[in-house]
Amino acid sequence: MKLNLDQIRQDTPNCLDKLYFNNAGASLMPKPVVAKIQEYLIEEEKYGGYAAFDRNSDAIQQFYNETAQMIDAAPHNIAFAHSATDAYAKALSAIDFREGDVLLTTADDYVTNHMQFLSLQKRFGIVIKKVQTQSNGDIDFEDFERIIKEKKPKLIAVTHIPTNSGLVQDVEKVSEICTRENIIFLLDACQSVGQLPVSVAKIKCDFMSVTGRKFLRGPRGTGFLYISDAMLEQGSHPLFIDGAGAIWRSENSFELIEKAKRFQYWELPYALVLGLKEAILYQKNIGIENIQHYNDEVMAYLRQNIASIPGVATFDRGSVTSNILTFTKENKPILDLKAALLKKDVYCSISARESGLIDFDKKGIPGVVRISPHYYNTIAEVDQLLNHINEL
Ligand SMILES: Cc1ncc(COP(=O)(O)O)c(C=O)c1O
Incomplete structure (x- = not known):
């Protein structure tokens, strides 16, 4: 077509x-995206933020449905995020790193991701390994397999489309290896969602971070995190949760909610959530x-x-x-x-x-x-x- x-x-x-x-x-937002944001802000102006939410709760829930459908996931696997970095940092904070744990990544991963790895290295003593690249820039999978065999990484973190080189990494192959070796796979899909079909049914990652404002054409200050069922069932959660992500059951314990929403905070910019949903619908229509x-x-x-x-x-x-x-x-x-x-x-x-x-x-x-x-x-x-x- x-x-x-x-x-x-x-x-x-x-x-x-x-x-x-x-x-x-x-990106430039399409008109329906801007209209949706304005419409919701006017409701907040009229009814106040809490009542505006109540009046729109079904439409807001649809954000999770549409986002999930776009990437072949289920709505309970989706958490809203304020940016790709917000999503990524929460995913990284959910991994129980111990001194000496190995994190395997690429030389082409996003700057912020590398700096977060360095932060983890400084605080927890993790070991960062970078796979070699072939002369054309693709991942050298022989080296990848070798590092996995020798170092048994706790996490593999790969950026699907790095910010500055045009490259599309073979993340399906990465995911096959992670599944085979039972290694947690964190995918940065910030530049790919909205540009290419991205399916977590094909790329079997455990976490995937996405931003709203780039190829999805949503508003700034939006994004989302996908969390796999395996991670949710294991009780994976960001280091710092709030009263929407867990229930304070007793003075010394909390119980996580079942869904990926445990990775978001209670307070959200609902006008922007609806704006991002509208951008996803706009893309779906095309x-x-x-x-x-x-x-x-x-x-x-x-x-x-x-x-x-x-x-x-x-x-x-x-x-x-x-x-x-x-x-x-x-x-x-x-x-x-x-x-x-x-x-x-x-x-x-x-x-x-x-x-x-x-x-x-x-x-x-x-x-x-x-x-x-x-x-x-x-x-x-x-x-x-x-x-x-x-x-x-
Ligand atoms: C590959 C990649 N990952 C992550 C990010 C960070 O996205 P955000 O600014 O939404 O946190 C960017 C931003 O340019 C990016 O290109």
């Missing part, structure tokens, strides 16, 4: 007066396979044509790539490139060394400009972008 681009662009009127290519940062197919065409066109612009170097890695493309231009600092593009109404972002230290040091560059189209962008817009880059 072809996308109804006219309708999609009408639903995103603010894409018409600019070239918006920063969906890996924060169809994630259609989105992926369209995006593949746009990205193939962009990748093919940007490479021939004099002075431009691109930094894709991996045998499978995504909607993230990074580049530099000879003798032009990345901040100047971003500023010059903004003058032409091109919205994109930069990734500096600190956001992907290992990757950037390997590439020997201090940073890149990041272009991340989504399905409301057109080939004509990509042509305009290419012209602007050529003229810089």
